[in-house]
């Protein structure tokens with residue numbers, strides 16, 4: 001069997017969902033399980049409703065919800081025609097009434113908790129998966145809607161809940177496998193799950209890719225397909241640099257580094273389940289299905305180019321901890337990292353000197369509290385609006401002088417931190433966020449104007 005995941009733009013309207021049905025029909029012989037995101041931008045809109053309700057703005061929350069309701073009803077009726085639409089109309093009504101009840105509840109208690117945020121954020125996938133499933137049935141595909149909250153079991157870390165694989169796998173075996181053996185196509189929402197007690201959770205923004213990988217590993221898929229709005233993994237974000245080229249093949253390790261350092265095309269957690277079961281992941285374009293996309297596997301053909309791609313991760317804060325002579329004291333670094341751990345704040349990059357430690361974290365609302373706690377140990381300063389730029393490629397290992405070439409090309413740019421060697425396949429550095437377009441396009445011109453045609457399209 002295979003898993004096919006369609007992102008927000010791939011299901012953004014009736015026309016897009018119709019294309020999805022055609023793509024899935026082409027793969028029927030391979031026993032597909034289909035995962036869908038919310039319609040494009042829907043999750044942002046749901047979070048805006050939640051925020052409005054949390055701020056006590058009932059009218060705005062309900063107005064946004066009404067617009068979402070109408071968009072889904074219109075999409076469903078365009079896809080299904082009157083007869084079939086009538087069948088799922090009641091289901092959709094029920095979902096949107098539940099959403100309105102939740103929003104009113106948030107206004108009434110005057111507080112938006114992470115738990116209610118997750119309940120609200122998950123509606124996009126709840127309804128998109130029902131619409132896609134119904135439209136498949138109308139197009140002669142044997143679809144069965146599966147409620148992801150019944151199968152994807154997570155812990156209770158709302159907004160970035162951690163899937164509990166053992167329980168999830170046993171539920172998949174009970175609810176999804178039998179459908180496959182009866183020749184049906186399970187259609188599920190990505191991104192959402194529930195705790196053991198059935199409280200709705202989400203697994204982090206962009207998490208539908210991760211859902212697809214969890215299903216792929218849990219059901220022993222032969223392949224995981226991530227269908228999106230670009231031709232595959234590219235040498236850099238095509239939105240940032242139109243010259244970006246498609247990467248034909250890339251290793252799990254390289255793709256994971258790129259995803260981690262900002263290549264939004266894949267959620268950073270996606271590759272872990274695939275690596276564990278050695279399942280190839282393909283990134284494909286739902287608007288250009290004939291294109292062969294990018295194949296991500298354990299090993300890739302040797303490339304003559306040094307780098308495979310450049311990623312940039314914005315919204316980074318650099319935290320500097322300065323403690324003369326304290327730094328080398330036994331246990332000091334541990335106490336610094338404990339502060340980040342206590343705030344459940346992951347650290348991306350680290351650099352130390354005799355008197356200071358600098359780390360980067362994703363900008364978030366806990367920074368001030370983290371700085372206050374670090375301030376008890378040493379002097380602290382922090383600065384936001386930074387970005388990590390990361391060049392990835394397995395050939396970095398064996399190419400002398402490559403860092404010199406990178407930094408010479410951007411010698412007019414202020415570099416705040418540099419890191420190379422942790423994985424031996426990436427060179428990363430921190431710059432001001434505003435410099436990202438210039439730096440990325442300059443490095444892209446330098447390293448990707450002439451590339452190995454075996455590896456790049």
Ligand code: ADP
Nearest residue numbers: 007008009228232233234236237239263264265
């Ligand atoms: P989906 O809704 O299908 O999950 P996303 O918006 O999450 O799609 O991811 C696709 C987007 O990722 C592309 O439109 C592109 O702008 C962005 N992107 C960033 N880096 C890369 C890259 N290296 N290769 C391809 N796309 C990238």
Ligand code: ASP
Nearest residue numbers: 037043191205206207208
């Ligand atoms: N709809 C969710 C989001 O926008 C999950 C996803 O699309 O992968 O974050």
Ligand code: MG
Nearest residue numbers: 007206264265
């Ligand atoms: Mg995505």
